[in-house]
Amino acid sequence: MLSAEIIAVGSELLTPTKADTNSLWLTEKLNEIGIEVKLKTVVGDDEARLEETIKDALRRSDVVISTGGLGPTEDDVTRQVSARAVGKELIFREDVLAEISERFRQIKREMPEINKRQAFVIDSAEVLSNPNGSAPGMLFETDGKFFVVLPGPPRELKPMFENYILPKLREKAGEIFVKRKIIRVAGMGESAVDEAIAPIYLQYQNPQTTILFNRSEIEIHLAAQAETESEADRLLEEVAEKIADRLGIAVFTISDQTMEQVIGNLLTEENKTLSIAESCTGGLISERITEVAGASRYFIEGVIAYANEAKIRALNVPKELIEAHGAVSGEVAEAMAKGVRERAKTDFGISVTGVAGPGGGTAEKPVGLVFIGFSNAAETKSIKMNLPGDRYLIRWRASQAALDFLRRKMLKNLTTE
Amino acid sequence: MLSAEIIAVGSELLTPTKADTNSLWLTEKLNEIGIEVKLKTVVGDDEARLEETIKDALRRSDVVISTGGLGPTEDDVTRQVSARAVGKELIFREDVLAEISERFRQIKREMPEINKRQAFVIDSAEVLSNPNGSAPGMLFETDGKFFVVLPGPPRELKPMFENYILPKLREKAGEIFVKRKIIRVAGMGESAVDEAIAPIYLQYQNPQTTILFNRSEIEIHLAAQAETESEADRLLEEVAEKIADRLGIAVFTISDQTMEQVIGNLLTEENKTLSIAESCTGGLISERITEVAGASRYFIEGVIAYANEAKIRALNVPKELIEAHGAVSGEVAEAMAKGVRERAKTDFGISVTGVAGPGGGTAEKPVGLVFIGFSNAAETKSIKMNLPGDRYLIRWRASQAALDFLRRKMLKNLTTE
Numbered sequence: 001m002l003s004a005e006i007i008a009v010g011s012e013l014l015t016p017t018k019a020d021t022n023s024l025w026l027t028e029k030l031n032e033i034g035i036e037v038k039l040k041t042v043v044g045d046d047e048a049r050l051e052e053t054i055k056d057a058l059r060r061s062d063v064v065i066s067t068g069g070l071g072p073t074e075d076d077v078t079r080q081v082s083a084r085a086v087g088k089e090l091i092f093r094e095d096v097l098a099e100i101s102e103r104f105r106q107i108k109r110e111m112p113e114i115n116k117r118q119a120f121v122i123d124s125a126e127v128l129s130n131p132n133g134s135a136p137g138m139l140f141e142t143d144g145k146f147f148v149v150l151p152g153p154p155r156e157l158k159p160m161f162e163n164y165i166l167p168k169l170r171e172k173a174g175e176i177f178v179k180r181k182i183i184r185v186a187g188m189g190e191s192a193v194d195e196a197i198a199p200i201y202l203q204y205q206n207p208q209t210t211i212l213f214n215r216s217e218i219e220i221h222l223a224a225q226a227e228t229e230s231e232a233d234r235l236l237e238e239v240a241e242k243i244a245d246r247l248g249i250a251v252f253t254i255s256d257q258t259m260e261q262v263i264g265n266l267l268t269e270e271n272k273t274l275s276i277a278e279s280c281t282g283g284l285i286s287e288r289i290t291e292v293a294g295a296s297r298y299f300i301e302g303v304i305a306y307a308n309e310a311k312i313r314a315l316n317v318p319k320e321l322i323e324a325h326g327a328v329s330g331e332v333a334e335a336m337a338k339g340v341r342e343r344a345k346t347d348f349g350i351s352v353t354g355v356a357g358p359g360g361g362t363a364e365k366p367v368g369l370v371f372i373g374f375s376n377a378a379e380t381k382s383i384k385m386n387l388p389g390d391r392y393l394i395r396w397r398a399s400q401a402a403l404d405f406l407r408r409k410m411l412k413n414l415t416t417e
Numbered sequence: 418m419l420s421a422e423i424i425a426v427g428s429e430l431l432t433p434t435k436a437d438t439n440s441l442w443l444t445e446k447l448n449e450i451g452i453e454v455k456l457k458t459v460v461g462d463d464e465a466r467l468e469e470t471i472k473d474a475l476r477r478s479d480v481v482i483s484t485g486g487l488g489p490t491e492d493d494v495t496r497q498v499s500a501r502a503v504g505k506e507l508i509f510r511e512d513v514l515a516e517i518s519e520r521f522r523q524i525k526r527e528m529p530e531i532n533k534r535q536a537f538v539i540d541s542a543e544v545l546s547n548p549n550g551s552a553p554g555m556l557f558e559t560d561g562k563f564f565v566v567l568p569g570p571p572r573e574l575k576p577m578f579e580n581y582i583l584p585k586l587r588e589k590a591g592e593i594f595v596k597r598k599i600i601r602v603a604g605m606g607e608s609a610v611d612e613a614i615a616p617i618y619l620q621y622q623n624p625q626t627t628i629l630f631n632r633s634e635i636e637i638h639l640a641a642q643a644e645t646e647s648e649a650d651r652l653l654e655e656v657a658e659k660i661a662d663r664l665g666i667a668v669f670t671i672s673d674q675t676m677e678q679v680i681g682n683l684l685t686e687e688n689k690t691l692s693i694a695e696s697c698t699g700g701l702i703s704e705r706i707t708e709v710a711g712a713s714r715y716f717i718e719g720v721i722a723y724a725n726e727a728k729i730r731a732l733n734v735p736k737e738l739i740e741a742h743g744a745v746s747g748e749v750a751e752a753m754a755k756g757v758r759e760r761a762k763t764d765f766g767i768s769v770t771g772v773a774g775p776g777g778g779t780a781e782k783p784v785g786l787v788f789i790g791f792s793n794a795a796e797t798k799s800i801k802m803n804l805p806g807d808r809y810l811i812r813w814r815a816s817q818a819a820l821d822f823l824r825r826k827m828l829k830n831l832t833t834e
Contacts (some may be wrong), residue, residue, distance in 0.1 A: 042456065060466065
């Protein structure tokens with residue numbers, strides 16, 4: 001397996017607010033063709049450190065990719081430093097200048113004198129055209145190693161890498177295809193998932209399985225490696241199917257969809273409509289549902305009944321019910337779900353009421369106590385949950401639990417815990 | 418000025434989905450005491466590369482901080498590699514083991530045998546207690562340089578760094594204080610902001626000014642450096658005040674608050690209540706308002722009237738108005754704001770109706786066309802906006818514009834553009 005290192009150049013990437021994200025995208029592309037990233041460096045506009053970094057990387061790894069520092073100003077040092085690091089001169093190329101000038105002509109601006117600097121390239125490097133910016137990239141091969149010099153802006157870097165570099169690297173790496181699949185699970189804890197599927201994934205070195213815990217979803221990442229794309233797909237399918245079988249209804253997607261997309265598809269397929277009544281989630285569930293383009297086909301109305309008077313007036317929750325059980329109760333959750341469904345005349349109504357914190361908790365009704373309601377023409381039900389986390393996480397987990405309750409009800413197969 | 422390098426250890430940080438974020442927090446803390454981060458490395462559980470990285474960093478920089486790789490398993494190699502890199506032995510420390518065992522006793526679990534590994538530390542290093550986990554940190558001083566070895570989980574790393582390391586580094590760095598201030602602006606474009614305030618900030622080398630564009634907010638970041646904290650604060654105040662004066666009402670915070678916090682404070686101070694009617698934003702505005710703990714003091718009700726029938730039924734928008742002007746119109750925005758205010762009996766009502774895309778746009782009403790409504794007892798008004806971006810950005814920008822419209826109205830000083 002070939003090894004790669006990625007070097008991000010730019011002093012702004014060494015500030016507290018800016019992270020290098022190009023390397024994540026590059027890593028994904030490299031992994032797909034079976035090249036492993038072994039080290040990443042972020043270095044400022046600092047000639048000595050950059051030169052040392054490039055030299056070290058070329059000594060240790062088969063592929064070295066630098067991003068950024070190719071702009072036209074004084075503090076863009078990648079051009080001269082990368083030439084120095086590989087023991088070459090920078091040479092001025094008329095044909096490169098012509099291409100840069102042409103680009104300025106196309107966007108109807110005069111080329112500033114300063115941009116001529118970008119026509120200097122490493123002697124004997126292959127020059128990579130940049131249709132989205134003025135800085136050309138470079139590919140330099142030395143001792144069987146690839147040194148790739150790319151501009152920093154993602155919209156310049158990505159097409160350049162995909163069009164020029166990826167085909168060459170694929171050839172160099174040999175026919176290895178790495179494909180990935182994401183399975184998402186709701187309504188089960190991390191250790192329960194691991195316990196259930198470990199007997200499956202431990203049988204396979206390939207695909208590799210990683211379990212990630214992400215807010216309130218468990219994600220199971222599979223990565224398969226094979227000599228052909230279809231073989232990698234087949235390996236993925238085989239394990240994904242076994243895992244999905246084992247976990248049953250807790251799996252809500254095996255194709256990288258979000259919960260709100262899954263719900264949207266189910267509602268569209270069954271030609272059903274939805275309305276939502278929220279208290280502690282404050283609009284989050286409706287916001288998630290409407291993030292999906294085309295949600296107007298099935299989503300009719302949402303009510304955020306934050307105050308008790310709003311629950312009574314807008315959702316027809318009986319005042320006596322709130323007085324008897326409190327606003328945070330299964331009875332009120334059910335009345336909210338039924339109330340919004342009847343008001344909006346939809347097939348389904350769902351609701352959430354709970355204590356998101358940090359204040360407002362009591363011994364009897366602590367922070368994290370949440371009731372989820374569901375109502376259709378046939379039945380109105382609620383479930384009770386105790387969700388861990390801070391205000392943000394409790395709200396997010398409550399929204400996920402409500403959508404998952406609806407999903408399970410629609411699949412007519414609810415398993416209460 | 419002292420220089421620092423940060424090394425993040427862990428193979429999971431070399432995957433396409435996981436970025437090192439500890440270094441951003443560490444950079445902020447280091448910058449505050451005048452230490453500049455010159456290079457960052459991410460390296461996997463790879464002994465040779467990690468050893469070389471530590472040695473290079475200690476040769477080049479005054480302070481080297483590593484994070485991660487201190488767990489109890491085989492693939493956690495930071496302990497032995499860091500000892501080797503500084504030419505020392507790992508020694509077993511009974512007192513460290515006692516502390517680790519005590520921690521397990523506190524959380525009422527038996528210490529697995531494997532955790533004994535974490536009681537091995539670099540000979541003559543200072544051991545840093547970890548009240549939030551089992552891995553102790555280390556501080557090793559060599560040739561006047563600081564080598565700091567920290568665990569990876571943020572809740573273990575942060576208190577350890579703040580309690581043990583920061584005071585020592587402050588002493589080493591000398592009395593330099595760097596303080597920051599964030600000014601946020603709504604309702605003005607980036608170039609208009611820059612044009613207005615460049616004559617101010619160009620007069621100052623200190624504080625340094627950076628303008629960032631973040632979704633639909635302009636952020637102006639000021640960083641001042643001085644020998645005392647109060648002098649740094651004074652420098653910040655001076656420039657912040659001038660900038661805030663120049664930009665006037667467009668500045669919604671000079672103290673790093675979010676728009677929804679600013680609105681919450683205004684409503685609380687004036688003892689007013691709010692209701693919200695949303696169409697294309699789908700709950701996002703209510704969700705933002707209720708992200709602030711204590712929003713129940715002023716937020717009564719939200720309605721997401723996604724379908725036209727919901728606008729008519731729930732918000733009393735006259736059917737004829739929708740037929741005459743379309744659901745996306747100033748007239749309907751005003752009727753929605755007034756309708757929700759009257760229904761919820763609040764002091765203010767705000768509304769949004771628009772085309773978030775990607776579908777649904779026409780020549781007359783293109784994607785990005787959004788109307789914002791405002792209503793109180795005295796008046797009901799609307800504004801029209803053409804917002805750029807994809808569905809996510811249009812929704813976010815519309816939510817920001819609606820909150821900003823309310824803010825300006827509350828400040829009784831609306832400047833329409």
